[in-house]
Amino acid sequence: MNKSKLEKSTFIIFITVSLVFFTIGITSQVFFFIWLQNTKYMNWEFQVISLVTLLIASVFLAFPFYLFWKKDILMDFPDALKSVSSEMANLELVRKEHYKTKTSYEELKNGLKKEVEVMVGVGDSLKESMSFYKGLENEVFNLRQTNIKLNKNLENWNRVSIEFIESVYRPLSYTEIDENYKLALNKVIKDFRGYVSAVxxxxxxxxxxxxxxxxxxxxxxxxxxxxxxxxxxxxxxxxxxxxxxxxxxxxxxxxxxxxxxx
Structure with missing residues (x-):
């Protein structure tokens, strides 16, 4: 608070002194023109003194404003420096974030590239699997057709075998057949039963x-x-x-x- 009052007093003193000198300078100029009108004689010394007085008044008037301007500049300089430092720090953060973003983009790009390669590989494997499955499907179809044929052949073979066995059994029911013939037929039937049982x-x-x-x-x-x-x-x-x-x-x-x- 005292410092502020002192600065205010100093400013008032400089303004007062400058006004005094301005008054003296202006008064000197007025007298100089009056003198010039009356005497038609130019007193250069009086004119120089008047101009010097005005110059001193101007200096006293401008000096306090210069001091306050300089003071503001000096007071604002640390804040300005801090602001610049803060902006530089922010710029560094932006640069780092840009680097991270660029790095992440490159990693994502490489990852997507690998994923595409994997998907292409999966697609190729899927095509191979589909081709293999198609081959298996055809193989199963062929096996089914073969199995159907084998079953039909087996049914025909069973039918023929049954007809043969019944044709052999039929004479055994005859009463007038010879016993030795019956024994021979039973032997044939027994042997044939072993053959057909194997299949x-x-x-x-x-x-x-x-x-x-x-x-x-x-x-x-x-x-x-x-x-x-x-x-x-x-x-x-x-x-x-x-x-x-x-x-x-x-x-x-x-x-x-x-x-x-x-």
Whole structure:
């Protein structure tokens, strides 16, 4: 506060002094012109003194303004310097951010390039997979067609085999046939059963006394007997056939029942 008052007082003093000198200078000029009008004689010394007085007044008038201007400049200089430093710091931050952005852009660009290369590779692999799948699909189709043909051939073979076995079994039911011939036919049937069983065709020919099974046996008639348990096979009239669990034909049999006379 004291410093401010002192600066104000100094300013007033300089202004006052400058006004005094201006007054003296102006007064001198007035007297100089009056003198010049009356005497027609120019007093250069008086004129010089008047001009010097005006010059001194101008200096005293301008000097305080110069001091205040200089003071403002000096006071504003640190702020200006700080502002410039701040702008430089901001510029450095902008430069760093620009560098980071450029680096990120390059990384993103390279990453996208790699992703595109990967996608191209995936596309090529997908094409190869599709081609491989198409080949497998064709192979499966061919295998199915082959399997259909094989199944048809197997069905035909089973049909022919069954016809052959039944043609061999049929003479066994004849009463007038020779026993040696029967033995020979049974031997042929037994051997053929082994052959066809190896390729999946099983002949159902139950033995006498074996239990009746309605899944693979078909009853032609029942016969009373005390020698066998009820529902036992007394005689197989015609053999049956199956492939795996699939029964093609049930064996036709005669089964026993309890003798009612006992």
């Amino acid at each position: 999946g065709l099983d002949i159902i020919y139950p033995e006498v006394g074996s239990p009746f099974n309605d899944l693979i046996h078909e009853i032609l008639e029942t016969k009373e007997t005390s020698e066998l348990e009820p529902n036992s096979i007394v005689e197989c009239k015609e053999p049956g056939y199956k492939t795996g669990e699939n029964v093609l034909k049930r064996a036709k049999v005669i089964i026993s029942k309890k003798n009612t006379f006992l």
